[in-house]
Amino acid sequence: MKAKPSQRLVLVGGGHTHVQVLRRLVMHPEPSRRVTLVIKDPTAVYSGMVPGHVAGQYSAHDISIDLVPLARRAGATVVLSPATRVDAQARAVEFGDGRPLLPWDLCSINIGSTVSGLSILGVSAHVVPTRPIDDLEPRLLERIRVSAASLLRVVVVGGGAAGCELAFAIETRMRSEGRMAHIVLLAEHGPRVRGGRRGAMLVTQRLKARGIEVRTGARVVGAESAMLRLSDDSLLPADLTLWATGAAAHRLGADSGLPIDDRGFIRTDAQLQVVGHSNLFAAGDCAVLEGGPVVPRAGVYAVRAGPILVHNLLVASDARERKSFRPQKNFLALLNTCDGRAVATRGSWAAEGPLFFRLKDWIDRSFMEKFQVLDEQGNPRVAFDAGMPSMDEEMVCGGCAAKLADEPLRAALSLLPAPPDDPDVVAGVDARDDVAVLRHQGGLLIQTVDAFPAFSGDAFLVGRVAAVNALNDVYAKGAMPRFALAVVEVPQAHGASTLAQALAGVRSVTDSLGVALVGGHTTVGEGLKIGLSVTGVPDGEHPLWPTRGAQAGMDLVLTRPLGTGVLLHAHMAGRACGSWVAALHRHLVTSNQADVTALRDFTVGAATDVTGFGLARHLLTMLASASERAIIHAERVPLLPGARTLLCSGERSSFHEQNRIEAPVLTVAPPLQRDPIVEALFDPQTAGGMLVAVPGSQSHAVVESLRAAGCDDAAVVGMIVEGGRPGPTRVEVLPWPSEQRLG
Structure with a gap:
């Protein structure tokens, strides 16, 4: 519906449907609508490409949509905290991190699903479930890495398309790494794929040709370390078990008191509106159409529901203009056998070969490129920006x-x-x-x-x-x-x-x-x-620390990394990776209380928190007199994730240049004059760490104490020396000499 003044639209979850809503807002901004994206993790993984990633066909970036820059380009606020309840009566979202209710005028839920069967005895402790899908590959590879078995016994539980593709993927991965493996696909009723009998036959033939055993007629009733108990009373050895059973609903629908079916999925009408609630929608795997056709939990339906949800949320002026979603009975399904081939099915038709993998690869990559704002290095993608309205380049930082x-x-x-x-x-x-x-x-x-x-x-x-x-x-x-x-x-x-x-x-x-x-x-x-x-x-009898008092013979210790200014600026413009923003938020909400406790038993000659004027200007205020000079070793200065990349790309906070200190007050050694770490010295910090001057004999112990207190990036970044040669230079930025004594 068309936005009323300052209408609040809250999107809960970052699934395949909501990313289409965000893209629509990038293409057609709506300043009168306040959009908030509520997500647990900054990245959404495209499930259709995960087996290819496990097999080594795709990188992590290839299969991921970074929701944070996409949302920022759409003008949306990102809340990196999972919703625990959606209150349809109060029209508010609840959280578990102490936040008050987040009110909404219009809300949509697109949170996907989890896997069924995790409550079976021992399963949650001994298997690798395919959900959450975001970190499936690292969890899987860690299990493979720690296994000392010369012949790894792998069991994939689940005969659907996901289980079959993962069996193919594991076989490809193990073979490429030179590992011996015996792989079993445990499918009680055999492979359950589309394409009728011919589709199942083609998949079974490919499994057999790859040496993958298909075991039928039994299901898992219990799991132990390196062993599965089956319903036919047999035991199945398993060093690694992948759990790819059918979809199960998240608790959000039930916990919210929303209308759900007997499996816990949120019931919606054909307009994707939650039954009985005119301003609440749900789409994708978390929802089920009331009275509609029964369709499998497949990403294709979430993708094709996207344009309908976009229209009903953003275009329709009232309920009478909303469109209905009619999922088709048959569609082209492409099952990746992870060897450069794929099995294609539609209805009862089925075929296989390399042509179908090339088609699947083209479809998947084309879909992903619509939503990938940044490239693998974190730089803006030209292909995404082409034809898109640009964000305000003159924005002033907060x-x-x-x-x-x-x-x-x-x-x-x-x-x-x-x-x-x-x-x-x-x-x-x-x-x-x-x-x-x-x-x-x-x-x-x-x-x-x-x-x-x-x-x-x-x-x-x-x-x-x-x-x-x-x-x-x-x-x-x-x-x-x-x-x-x-x-x-x-x-x-x-x-x-x-x-x-x-x-x-x-x-x-x-x-x-x-x-x-x-x-x-x-x-x-x-x-x-x-x-x-x-x-x-x-603090009791402890003296207050002076801001000015850094003297020759003291080392400079920085308790926490720099980079908040450039990261906040990039985030506002949709140019910061979600993982960088998540790390930034953790940094911003961590006070310096632990730093003070860690420093309590040491001699502090001067101290300051590093804030808006940047490290270099704060350092000038710490020098005891004109006879002291500070040396900063640029390579020792810790930076927040992404800060170096952004500084290298030319990103700067709007206050950056006002913090700059030019020669001769601050001089930079020639090898470092183009190093972005030098620019970090002028980056304005919000809620920054502390810069302290301590006796050189204590600096190593100071860093150890800080790291023990949780300041993992604490480092000695420089020293105070006698002024020496005449001149106005107060701060020198020099390369790090390996023979120096700094801790």
Whole structure:
């Protein structure tokens, strides 16, 4: 239906049908519609190509649709958290990660299916099921790798097309790797493929020709280590069991109280509308047509339902204009025998040969290329972009990349008169620090405020990151945050739900860290902006860490990787891989509390959290005096996944150039002048890690302590030396010399 002002469309799942909805939105943007894609994993795997991938015919990229850049190109917000319930009465999606309800005006479910029979005794513990399909190949290969058997006994359970194709795939893979294997296809009623008796005969002949044993007349009733118990009381040895039985429904339909059939699949009418719910749809393997023809759980039906769902969700102005989905009884099915041939069937007709594999390969690749925004290296695909409307290249970054540059900020502050003397102000505006330190009733208080505009349409995520970002200012002093106030600006449309999402995100962080959110203020504006004022106290008798104080003989330790600025910018433009974005989100919602604990027993000469001004500018503020000079060893600087690729491609945050420090203040050795790692020093960070100066004799132990606390990428990235030769150079970026002492 045509979008009402700011209509909220939520797509639950990233199956073959929903990717077509997203592509339609890429081709025909609808700014008035707020679209959210709710997914557990950033990548959707095309099931029809998985056997070819197992056999080595396709790469992981060939068979995958990266949902995150596709959704961003469609203007959709991505929520990387699985839905646990879709409440049709409240019109909201529920989650299990502490998020509040996500409201919708229109919703569609396309979550696929799982496999049946996993409740059989021992099966879930001892077999490799074909679902989740995303990581089938690595799970399978790991089982093969750890097996010490000279003759690997492989059993594929399931006589449908999936089981037959996987049996062929395993045989091809084992042969290509020089491994000996005895492969059994356990199919109680024999191969069950399309094409009638001739189709089954052709598949059986190909299995026999490849040395794959077909065992019929029994089913699995129990599984043990290296053994299957069958219904005829026999035992079947199995070093590796692949479970490719029929489809089973996910729990979402039943848990949501939606109308389901006796197998748990969501019942829909011919318009793909969930029975009894006019604004809720379902399609693909998770759904079943009420009163419609009984069709197999095959990807072809999900693909062909796509245009109908696109029309009914995005085009039809009301229910009277919705179209009906009429699945055809017969279709061309192509079964990959994974040796350059395929079995083709339609109705009772069947044939096989290399021509049919070439046809299948062309069909599958053509389908996938419609949705693959990025290539295997993470660069935009020219073929996808051809004819597509481009996204706004002038977009301004959110997060800590949306701030006034250092020089204008200093200029503005210089126009203010000196603050009046106050004996209770230990460090105020003149300290030019991220926090103020105040005396209060014989003790000290640490006060900070931080705010930024949203970098994502996921208000819950933005709230979490805003809280982490503000609390990190207090942690950078070695102090403990105690109380917080929030200031939130929300849009007029759906302002209450946006506020609830954002504050729930804030609370999920503050509550877990023992910080009380005690109040706040709201305003209405063009979009979500959120900030926190935080009050902290010293950590017991431990002194506060100075921002300035890095002296010669100290090493520089970076606790967490860089790259949030370039990744957030690329994500906004649909140029960041989903796996990169998932890693970025994990980084953004991790506070520096553990870093502080790990550093507590060491001498910290200077410390700062690395935020919007980038590592290089923060480093300048750490130097104790003009007589010190910092050396950064570029190769030692850790980067978030994808950051190097994006920097190499020329991607930059909108605040990047304002952070740049030119010669002679910062000089770069000639071998590194084109190295993107140098550009990372100017990348604006949101909720970044800490940069600390510690005595060189302690740096190795500091890194070990940080890594033990969960800072896996902690590294010594440089050192402080005497100024030496005269001149204005304060920071040098040099190659890493192997003889250096850094830990």
